Amino acid sequence: MKIVLFDHSFEGLLSAIFEVFHLRLKDVKLMGQNNHAASFFDEEIWVSTDQEKAARVAKGIIKYGGKSDLTWLYRCFLSELAEVPQLILAYIRQLMVDKHSGKNDFSRDAVIQLQKINKMIGREKHRMDAFVRFEKTANGLYFARIAPDFNVLPLNAKHFKTRYADQEWCIYDIKRDYGLLYDLESLRHVHLPSVNTFLHSTPPDLLAEDEVAYKKLWKNYFEHTNIQERANKKLHTQHVPKRYWKYLSEKYILDY
Structure with a gap:
């Protein structure tokens, strides 16, 4: 053959x-x-x-x-x-x-x-549209990291460019080692060196001053609006699979 x-x-x-x-x-x-x-x-x-x-x-x-x-x-x-x-x-x-x-x-x-x-x-494209969470960095850039099962980032570009047209942002696929950067005018592909600290987590000193506060506020809101007695974990994981929880601020406890 x-x-x-x-x-x-x-x-x-x-x-x-x-x-x-x-x-x-x-x-x-x-x-x-x-x-x-x-x-x-x-x-x-x-x-x-x-x-x-x-x-x-x-x-x-x-x-x-x-x-x-x-x-x-x-x-x-x-x-x-x-x-x-x-x-x-x-x-x-x-x-x-x-x-x-x-x-x-x-x-x-x-x-x-x-x-x-x-x-x-x-x-997968729909879930990335819904579950991507940005972090505001000290220089005003909104940064998000993803690791989808499929290479759907090119399909997500239009959604985020339209929705966040007035913000500078970067979505980085750490599984495929490339990202999309929007600078208020155009989209372009970017690659971060493997030693870059942004690849897996953002150091607290590189975040905007109000970012940690907003994350805690959102987590607090999520906890107080959640009714434990009516919790349906099976249905919850069906709509929000556990592999996406790492993107969601409300799903983890901030330790900084």
Whole structure:
């Protein structure tokens, strides 16, 4: 079998798909370079990211499936699941035959799996919109750290840019080691050195003077409005899974 490797970017995947069509490869598997273990029986083909080739594939998807198909495939790609590149290839191959969108054709296994993944992405994106908590730093920047199961930060950007358009903020994905910084004019990707203290917790001396007070006030409000006799822990964890509690000020006790 031929293994086509790419660099884990969406443009890299589209470049790899371009080569699959260009070389008329049939028995082929697409994989991100870090997901593949070399095998004596496989022929590896490394494809470098080519923006022009990626754009041509994207244009073809839009031509036959529309922009919604391209967005749908991109959202699925952000899941980072190993099987997704192959599912996307299968979908695009059929799209080039049918000449129309098939993302609602549930008679096809690839569509069923991609739709399931898209729903998972949607839930994670929605939860990040709801559960991100910012800390105000001494220089006026609002900083938040996240570690979602999927790479949904690109999907959260529009929500936070609209909601906090009058504030400078940074949301950092510590699991994938990159963040988005908004400076009141534009959004840009940022990377913090691994030794940066902001990666896991913010030192008290770097917080704004009123930040700790606001956190304590919010925690106090949460405790006093919570009715212990009516607590339903099962329902609570269903709507707010424990893996998100680390983002919530009301869920931990400040120790500084």
